[in-house]
Structures are given as structure tokens and as C-alpha cells.
Amino acid sequence: MIVDPPPSGAPLLLVGAGHAHLHLIRQRRQLPAQRVILLDPGGFWYSGMASGMLGGQFMPQADRLDPMQLARRHGVEGIRGRLSGLDLDRREALLADGRRLAIAATSLNLGSTLHLPAAHPEGPALWPVKPIPRLLALRRHLSRAFDSHQRLHLVVVGGGASGIEVACQLRALAERHAATPEIRLLTRAPALLPGAPRGAVNWLRRRLARRRITVMTGLECCGPTRGGVMVASPNQPWGEDSYRFLAADHVVHATGLSPPDIVERLGLPTLPDRGLAITATLQSPAASWVFAAGDCAAMIDHELPRLGVYGVRQAPVLLANIAAYLQGSELHPYHPQPRALSILDLGDGQALAIRGRYWWGGRLAWWWKRQLDERFLSAYR
The missing domain is CATH 3.50.50.60 (FAD/NAD(P)-binding domain)
Incomplete structure (x- = not known):
């Protein structure tokens, strides 16, 4: 693993506006970097309400956030664009428009496709x-x-x-x-x-x-x-x-579902059909300055289902570990929860909630899902 210290004054680059990075943007003050940059091509669509939007429960704007607006509000620079690669020797991010950015560290939160x-x-x-x-x-x-x-x-x-x-x-x-x-x-x-x-x-x-x-x-x-x-x-x-x-x-x-194609072009270890290989500290085993979370990342020791809740739970650990890396402090492992709550919106005011061997269905489950979804989105509006 590359363990050289990050370049002085170089920015932290967040690639993608997924669940975990929304948390990092909102907690920008806890990141000891002079500059934090968000690279993202468009809006954030919340997967928890996507099917409800399809069924006509929600207008499209109810399911969408503007991550650039959130970034400006919290002192994060925004770039509309896409990552085309990483120069691992020079520690640079390569943008699709031809630009190169020297960076202290980067975090990938690109979702799945x-x-x-x-x-x-x-x-x-x-x-x-x-x-x-x-x-x-x-x-x-x-x-x-x-x-x-x-x-x-x-x-x-x-x-x-x-x-x-x-x-x-x-x-x-x-x-x-x-x-x-x-x-x-x-x-x-x-x-x-x-x-x-x-x-x-x-x-x-x-x-x-x-x-x-x-x-x-x-x-x-x-x-x-x-x-x-x-x-x-x-x-x-x-x-x-x-x-x-x-x-x-x-x-x-x-x-x-599979990770975005860019993951295979970074020159870093991947796990077939799962994504960028990451350790328990959410870092690439081949480049300690590359972090990843959510669907595009594949934990080496745990195979996680592609559920947004794991990106949400990884976010605080990702925040703490990036801050520790930039400061030269000790990083701590992320321990996945053994069971995750899943609530299926059945489109008629009914839902099915499952957590491990426990389940319940009906209007109460649907109401609970609405509360959780609205609470998540309201935190970033």
C-alpha cells in the first residue's frame, strides 16, 4: 500500500454525489483540507423514492437534490464533470474534459449502473x-x-x-x-x-x-x-x-446491477462484478489516498448487498477516516451491520418491511417508509 503523506495544500476530491458524499459535504468543517472539491455530472436522485416517482406518487423534483447547491452552502467547490482516470504515480485525477487535478486524496461514491x-x-x-x-x-x-x-x-x-x-x-x-x-x-x-x-x-x-x-x-x-x-x-x-x-x-x-465502467479503468484492484476493492478502512489496498463507499465499492472481507443504507452507514466512518488520513492519524474500520431494514413500497399505500427474520406489511410500514425517506431528504434540502 502507498503510504506517502498527502501533498501540502492539495485539495480533497469527492467523485460522485451519492449517499455517503452528501454526508461529507454537510460535515465539510470536519475535513481538515483547505479545499474540498465535488466532481459530479448532475443531480442526486434518491433511490428510496425512485419507484414511487415511477408510479406517480411523487413529482420528479421531490426525488431529486442539487448537490452543487448543497456544496456551495457548505463551502465545497463544485465541478460539473466526470472522472476519466487516475494518475497513480503523480497522484492526479484525470477529468473527461482533459483537465488534470493534483489531489491530496480522493473518495469515490459513484453508485451502480x-x-x-x-x-x-x-x-x-x-x-x-x-x-x-x-x-x-x-x-x-x-x-x-x-x-x-x-x-x-x-x-x-x-x-x-x-x-x-x-x-x-x-x-x-x-x-x-x-x-x-x-x-x-x-x-x-x-x-x-x-x-x-x-x-x-x-x-x-x-x-x-x-x-x-x-x-x-x-x-x-x-x-x-x-x-x-x-x-x-x-x-x-x-x-x-x-x-x-x-x-x-x-x-x-x-x-x-454493476459498478460504473470507470472503476475498471483506474488501475486499482477490483472484485469481479462488485466494484473497487476496499479494505475495512474504506481504502484501496493499492493506494491509501483512494477511498470509496456505496455501490461502487466492494469490501474485501464482506460482500454487501447494493442497498443505500450501507452507504449511509459508511458515511461517518468515511468522514472520520479521510480526516485521519489527511492529519496522519490512525484510521478505524467500518463494521457492516449484520442485518439491514428494507421497506418495499407496493404502490397502493401498502408496504412490506423486512429486517432479518422479522417482517410486517400494511399501511403502517408504508407510513414508516415515508417518514424515513422524508427525513433523509430534508437533511440535505
Whole structure:
């Protein structure tokens, strides 16, 4: 690990405005750097309310923050742009516009993305759940289609929390427009929400049936074709009857999240499909001046699910360790919580909350989620 001291007077560079960096910006006074710079291409979209925005519960502006405005308020310089690489020998950040910045340290909080399969020229429209503005584009597209009385076939790929929320919010959006599309939820797993309590899954399946959402387990999407998608069982031997056709006008992919491509171009160790490798102190094992948190980072000793709550919990440790690094003090490890609370917004004033083996569903869970979401966003408005 590179342990040389940071250059005197060089700035701290925060790349990306994710959950953890919002906290660092608000606590800028605790960072012993003469200059702190935020590099980010656009607004912060809050993942906790993204599906609700798709379903029409929230206007887009309710789910979005301007990180540059937050940065100015707390004495952080803002640069609209993207990182294109790091010069590890000269300790410089390379910007996509050609600029080079000498830095004391940098922290990456870039979130995750989703790579779609190749589209078919006569196949369905394909939509990823990330970046979140794509869900806003889907909402606007479907709203026009519903208003023109198109009878649509919608397929959601992914039986985890994101896929379930998206399927429910598609039904909510349709109901706002008095439309009745066919909605199918497809997962390659044998059941929804792998690892969730059985009672929670059974409760959820009953809710989905009432919302007229067809659940198809044990099937994976093999790719788009004319008028729909081909699906198959992952465990079925190949043969002429291996594939089934599902009619689809739109397919939303809610599985297969991966770190942004830039992570692989930094010249630092990564963990396949997980992100930039980081130690317990949230540092790269090959460059102590590079920190990372959230979905783009992969802890070497812990495989964390891609949930915003982990970025939020990493934030105080990230803040303390960057400050300690800049001062030459001892850094402390981040210890992930063994269980995290997850609350699924089901789009009709109902939600399902799960934490470990405990769960509860209904309006109280939905109200609790609203309180948590509004509390988080209000802290940065």
C-alpha cells in the first residue's frame, strides 16, 4: 500500500454525489483540507423514492437534490464533470474534459449502473432501473401510451426488492390513467425475495395477485425478440422446447446491477462484478489516498448487498477516516451491520418491511417508509 503523506495544500476530491458524499459535504468543517472539491455530472436522485416517482406518487423534483447547491452552502467547490482516470504515480485525477487535478486524496461514491442486453429492432423497448432518470422517461412514455388507450404487455425482470417495487408501481401508474396493462414479474430464482422470511413472501404474493401482477419464478430472460422476449428455465437442458415466448411491449430490467465502467479503468484492484476493492478502512489496498463507499465499492472481507443504507452507514466512518488520513492519524474500520431494514413500497399505500427474520406489511410500514425517506431528504434540502 502507498503510504506517502498527502501533498501540502492539495485539495480533497469527492467523485460522485451519492449517499455517503452528501454526508461529507454537510460535515465539510470536519475535513481538515483547505479545499474540498465535488466532481459530479448532475443531480442526486434518491433511490428510496425512485419507484414511487415511477408510479406517480411523487413529482420528479421531490426525488431529486442539487448537490452543487448543497456544496456551495457548505463551502465545497463544485465541478460539473466526470472522472476519466487516475494518475497513480503523480497522484492526479484525470477529468473527461482533459483537465488534470493534483489531489491530496480522493473518495469515490459513484453508485451502480445496469447494462441492458442488445435490443431487437422489432422487439420491446428495454428500460433499466438505473440510472434513475430512465424511470422518469419510462413514466412519461407509459403515461402517453395509457392516455391513448394502448393495451400494453409489460415485463419486469428481477424478483428482488427493486423488481417487486417496479411491478407494483407500474400497476399504480396504470391505475392513475385508468389503464389495464398486463404485468408480469419474472425471476430466475425459485421464489421472490431470496432469503426473506417465508411468511413475508407469502403475504407479498397475495398482494401481487390482488394487484393483478403475474409472478413467474424459475425463469430467466434470454433476450428480446420480435414482439416480446424469450425465457427459459436456468436448470432445463437445452433443446427445441427449452425456450418460451412472452409478449412484451416494454421490459424493465431490475437485476444485474454493476459498478460504473470507470472503476475498471483506474488501475486499482477490483472484485469481479462488485466494484473497487476496499479494505475495512474504506481504502484501496493499492493506494491509501483512494477511498470509496456505496455501490461502487466492494469490501474485501464482506460482500454487501447494493442497498443505500450501507452507504449511509459508511458515511461517518468515511468522514472520520479521510480526516485521519489527511492529519496522519490512525484510521478505524467500518463494521457492516449484520442485518439491514428494507421497506418495499407496493404502490397502493401498502408496504412490506423486512429486517432479518422479522417482517410486517400494511399501511403502517408504508407510513414508516415515508417518514424515513422524508427525513433523509430534508437533511440535505
